[in-house]
Each structure stands twice: as structure tokens, then as C-alpha cells.
Amino acid sequence: xxxxxxxxxxxxxPAPVTADEERRRHQRREAWRRRLPLLPALLFTIVVTQVPxxxxxxxxxxxxxxxxxSDREFIGFGNYTDLATNEFFRSALWTSVLMTVVSVLLSVxxxxxxxxxxxxxxxxxxxxxxxxxxxxxxxxxxAGLVWNNQILGSAFGVLNWLxxxxxxxxxxxxSRFPLWSIVTVxxxxxxxxxxxxxxxxxxxQPDSVLEAARVDGASTSGIFFQITLPHLRPYLELGVxxxxxxxxxxxxxxxxxxxxxxxxxxxxxxxxxxxIGGGWRFGQASAYSIVVVVFSIIIATFGLRVLSGLLxxxxxx
Amino acid sequence: xxxxxxxxSFLLGLLTWFIxxxxxxxxFWMVLNGFKEEADANTDPKLFFDPTLDRYRDxxxxxxxxxxFGEAFTNSAWAVxxxxxxxxxxxxPAAYALSIRPVAKWRDVLFxxxxxxxxxxxxxxxxxxxxxxxxxxxNTRLVLIVLYTAMNLPLAVWMxxxxxxxxxxxxxxxxxxxxxxxRGQITSVILPIAAPGLAATALLCVIFAWNEFFLAVQxxxxxxxxxxxxxxxxxxxxxxxxxxxxxxxxxxTLPVLIAGWVAQKRMIRGLAMGAIK
Numbered sequence: 001x002x003x004x005x006x007x008x009x010x011x012x013x014p015a016p017v018t019a020d021e022e023r024r025r026h027q028r029r030e031a032w033r034r035r036l037p038l039l040p041a042l043l044f045t046i047v048v049t050q051v052p053x054x055x056x057x058x059x060x061x062x063x064x065x066x067x068x069x070s071d072r073e074f075i076g077f078g079n080y081t082d083l084a085t086n087e088f089f090r091s092a093l094w095t096s097v098l099m100t101v102v103s104v105l106l107s108v109x110x111x112x113x114x115x116x117x118x119x120x121x122x123x124x125x126x127x128x129x130x131x132x133x134x135x136x137x138x139x140x141x142x143a144g145l146v147w148n149n150q151i152l153g154s155a156f157g158v159l160n161w162l163x164x165x166x167x168x169x170x171x172x173x174x175s176r177f178p179l180w181s182i183v184t185v186x187x188x189x190x191x192x193x194x195x196x197x198x199x200x201x202x203x204x205q206p207d208s209v210l211e212a213a214r215v216d217g218a219s220t221s222g223i224f225f226q227i228t229l230p231h232l233r234p235y236l237e238l239g240v241x242x243x244x245x246x247x248x249x250x251x252x253x254x255x256x257x258x259x260x261x262x263x264x265x266x267x268x269x270x271x272x273x274x275x276i277g278g279g280w281r282f283g284q285a286s287a288y289s290i291v292v293v294v295f296s297i298i299i300a301t302f303g304l305r306v307l308s309g310l311l312x313x314x315x316x317x
Numbered sequence: 318x319x320x321x322x323x324x325x326s327f328l329l330g331l332l333t334w335f336i337x338x339x340x341x342x343x344x345f346w347m348v349l350n351g352f353k354e355e356a357d358a359n360t361d362p363k364l365f366f367d368p369t370l371d372r373y374r375d376x377x378x379x380x381x382x383x384x385x386f387g388e389a390f391t392n393s394a395w396a397v398x399x400x401x402x403x404x405x406x407x408x409x410p411a412a413y414a415l416s417i418r419p420v421a422k423w424r425d426v427l428f429x430x431x432x433x434x435x436x437x438x439x440x441x442x443x444x445x446x447x448x449x450x451x452x453x454x455x456n457t458r459l460v461l462i463v464l465y466t467a468m469n470l471p472l473a474v475w476m477x478x479x480x481x482x483x484x485x486x487x488x489x490x491x492x493x494x495x496x497x498x499x500r501g502q503i504t505s506v507i508l509p510i511a512a513p514g515l516a517a518t519a520l521l522c523v524i525f526a527w528n529e530f531f532l533a534v535q536x537x538x539x540x541x542x543x544x545x546x547x548x549x550x551x552x553x554x555x556x557x558x559x560x561x562x563x564x565x566x567x568x569x570t571l572p573v574l575i576a577g578w579v580a581q582k583r584m585i586r587g588l589a590m591g592a593i594k
Contacts, residue, residue: 034420037410037499041470042426044407048467049433055444114336122330128337130578134344137577139528141545142566145552146347149559156559158346161362188340200585245434252530256549268439275443276535282443289440296435 053293059286066280079287089288091262092270093295095179099250099266103186104243108236110187111194116224118195119202129199136192144256147185148174174257178264182253190247194239201235202228244299267292344570351564358560372564376551386568389547395458396533396543397526400465404473404522405515407466409503412477417489417507427478430471438468442535449536456540464532469522476521480514481507517583520576527573544569 060079064072083089118129135143151157152173160170174181205228213223251268258264260273267288275285350358352368376386415423445464446455454460484507492506508515530545537543551565552558577584 031421034414034418036414038414038420038426041407041411041474042429045430045433045467045470048463049436049441052441052444052448053436055447056440059443114333117329117333117336120326120329120333122326122333124334128333130581131337131341133577133581134341134574137524137574138344138570139530139545139548139566139573141528141530141548142347142570143343145548145562146343146566149562150346150350151343156359156362158342158362188343192340196581196585203585249437249439249531251439252545255530255534256552268437271439272442272535276446286443289437289443292437293440296437299435 056286056289056293059282060290062283064281064283066282072283075283079284080291082284083287083291088265089267089270092265092267095263096248096266096268098179099183099186100244100248103183103190103247104240106183106187107190107194107243108239110191111196111239112198112232112236114191114195115198115202118199132195133192135189136196138189140189140252141256143185143189144182144253147181147188148257152181152184178258178261182250182257182264185253185257186247186250190243194243197235197239197242198232201232205231248296248299267295347563347570348567349563350560351567353560353563355557355560358563359557372560373568375561376565376568384542384547384550386547386565389542389544392458392461392537392541393527393543396461396465397523399458399462400469400526401519401522403462403466404469405519407470408473408477408518409508409515410499411474412481413499413503413507415474416478416481417484417486417502427475430474433467434471438531442532445532446536456537458541460536461529461533461541461543464536465526465529468529468532469525472525473518473522476514476518477511480511480518483514484510513583513586516580517586520580520584523576524573 059072061074061076062072063075063078064070114132118125118132138146149156151159154160154170154172157173159173164170209227210223213227218226249268250266251272254260254264254266254269260269265273271285271288271292273279274281274288279285346362349364351372352370353363353366354369354371357363357366414420415427420426449455449460488506488510489502492502497505528545529543533543534546534549538546548562548565548569551562553561
């Protein structure tokens, strides 16, 4: 614009310059005083989490193998064009999507159902809740090993023993259905977490509303679908968000259950195999990881929208 | 919820019990197998057997593999405790600056913290490995302490911010009028009220750090290895190992299990506040 500036506020008695400057200096000082407590955490996070990504970006444009040692050679987008045609990478990408989406959805649905069951008075309520949260606390490596050897295993697994006792043949679950075996363990671990979040949601429901609905003659299912479920929405969103963040990065379960393979290598495991897991092709592996970042940013944009919904209205309060 | 039909209510209670036992079964089975002889564990599932503590003696003596339990436990304890303390030291003032006296763009800053959790750690592992090698901190506790702090910090900032929102403003203003410094406000007014939230946050940090395997196995395979790595070292390619592995798994899981059981109610409250407020 070329017109003269319009005064932002109508102030009929303009303050003297010195006082104005004084106020601005004061505001600046106040802004810094507010920022100061934030800085250590912010700087730490930037240095530890962002700097490595800049390195990754640079590596991804080079041809660089560590074993046998080779010089780093700039090759532009060569690694990325390779990647588009690499069927192993595409398969890993698809495994990642399936593993994350199915595990998150199943554990949210099961977790909600269990939370509803737990949110009723019955004998031993607290004890059953303790039983139910236990899988979430189990070390992922341990969870993978226990399911692999002692539950799903074809030699000494309890499930196969049960199948045989009932007259069915035994099934090599982990080698025949690697993806679904891993998803089973993930759902076992994450259902309790979702249940905790939903339980928190159910317990924050005001009793008076439920009471009023019941007095008005609403049915139990009517109350659930028309009052409880809308109330639970932000909790459901939080569960999906946190679950996705952690489940998209699954590594431990794959490592101890299958050690990777056509149906169970997700993108994180793929990057690992191609680099420090034995491939040692750092340039190429960096390109894969940058693609993971891009995909994550797409998911994150969606996720952050959910978050900003959660934070809405807080300023007004 | 109160139920009108007592039979229906009873059956639903029974169903909940059944599902609870089903979910707990793998853990129960693991603990049980840890008290067996290998011969009893490596056969058709046995519920009754002569219990023995020999597997626990085996893992304590550490005759298999290079990493002893004592070493792994000490390394884990260091990494978990120091990183959690660091997280709290960094997150408490940050949460203050995002809630009680918020900086101008607090929402963007909060999003930045959370967004770092969306970036998969695997994408950073190569440069981290190279940087750690250059700094000569591969296979040390220090490298895990730094990374676990970074890993848990966003979650902690986010949860603590929500708890701080709950502190009545009048109390803080009164402390400010009395001339309390920032540290004074935090230690004498905010922390006592937000203590349950602080505990829930610390507990989640401890769980995630104690159970972390990926970074530990990539960066510290030789020295400074932690408990999850020690557990996997009990998998043997020669001979039977199920009972021994079960004993090791039980020992590795127990600290977090107990902490989680004790603090479950607090955790539910913490997650709820972290969710909505």
C-alpha cells in the first residue's frame, strides 16, 4: 500500500516520545522475562531433535557407505529416485500403515469397551483394573518374547496347546502371520493405555447430567450414544493421537519376534536394516528416513489439528 | 453407573473379570515359568510343578553372555533417574512459561514440542550415531541420559502445562504481590498443588525410559547397556532357555509394574488433565 498509515488506535492525547519508548522497553523486558523460563527446554529440544535431521537431510543427498568405508559423494536426488522404485521400501511402507492403523483402531475400540465395563460397581473392581493395566507396563521387548515363545509359539505356546487339545492342528502363528502376530501383541499392550484415557473421560462425566437423562426415561444405550460418546470425543482423539505417535515407531516387537521379513518389516525397521543393522548404506538409509519424516509430518498436521481443537476456547477462559 | 437389572449387572461383572484375567494371563504365565526347571517349561504347558529358584540364581550369577544383570541394572537406573530429573528441571519452568505467565505465542511453542514426537527416532538415529561417535560418547550412560531427556521432555511439558492450568490464579497473584520470585512461586505455590500431576508425569517418563530398547541397542551395544538388552541376551541359540528368559523378564518388568500398580489412580487423573485442560 502506498497511502499514509492509518493510526492504529485513536489516542487524542499522544504521549511524549520518552514515555512511549519507556513503555515499549518495559514491554520488551516483560516479554523476555516471560520467555526466560522456557528457553532451556526449548534450546535443548532444538539441539537434540532438530540438528540430527539437518544432518540426515544432507546425508540423503550423498552416496555414502560406511562398511566398506567410502568417501561421501554428492549425488543430488539419486537416492530418492531409487527409493520410488524400490519394492522392498514400498512393502515396508504398506506394513507401517497397516500395523499402525489396525493397532490404534483395535486398541481404541477395545479400550473404550473395557473402560465402560470397568466404570461400573462390581466385586473386585480395583483388582480387575490392576490386572487390565498390567500389559501397558510390560517392557516391549519382554512382551514380544513372552508372546513369541510362550503364547503363540508352535512348540510350547499355550495357544497352540489349547488348539491341539480342542482337536485343531497347531499353527505356526508368528511365521505364517507375522504382521498379525505383532499387531496382536501391540493391541494387548496399548488397549490398557486407551482404557486408562477413556476411564478418565468417563469419570469426568458430571453425574447430574446422567441422572437427569435417566429421570427423563432415557435408555442405557441412548444415554451412552447421545451423552457419553460425545463427551468422550476429545479423549478418543487424544488416544488416537498418542497411540499413533508411539505405534508408528514400533521397533522392539519386530526385532524380537520376527527380526524383520517381507510382512513384518515396517519403515523404521527397514531403515535400521539398511544402515546400522548391517546394510551400512548411510546415504540411502537417510533418504528413507527423510521420507518417513515427510509422511509423519502429513500425519502430524492432522494430529495437530486435533490438538488445536483440544486447546480451543482456553484463551477465552 | 447403577444397574437396574441385578442379573445383567452380575453377568457384566463376571465378563469384566474374565477379560481382566485373560489380559493378565501372559504375565502370569511368564512369572510362573520363571520358577520352573527348563524341562518343565519346554514342554506342554504345566500348571503344577516343583517350583525352584535356580533360574533366578542363574541370572544373578550371569554365566551367559557378557552383560551381567548388576551392570545392566545400574546403567538403567542411572539413565532413567538422571533423565527423569533433567526432564522435570527443564519442563517445570517451561510449563510455567506456557500456562501461568504465557509467552506471546505459547500455542506455537507447545505445538513445536509435541511435533518433535511425530518425527520418528529412526530418522535421527544415523546422525545421532555419527555425532555420538565423534564426541566419543557411544557406549556411555551419558548418551542415553541426553536422548531419554529429549524423548520425554515434550510429553512432560504438555502434561505439566495442563496441571499448572489447574492452579488457582489468585494464589499465584498473592504470592507475586508478596514479592515471591519465580522460583519461590513454583516451589511454594504451584508444585504443592500440582504434585499429583508431577508424580504422574514423572512416572510416565520412568516407564518409557526404563522400557526403551531401540536407542540403547543401537548406541550402547557394548558398554552402558541397559536392562532390555540384558533380557534379550538371555535368549540362547543353544539349549533350552524359556525358564531362564522368563525369570529375567520378570525381574526386568517388576520395577515398572509395581510403580504402575501403585500409581494407577493418579495416572488416570494425570492423563485426563493432560488430555483436556
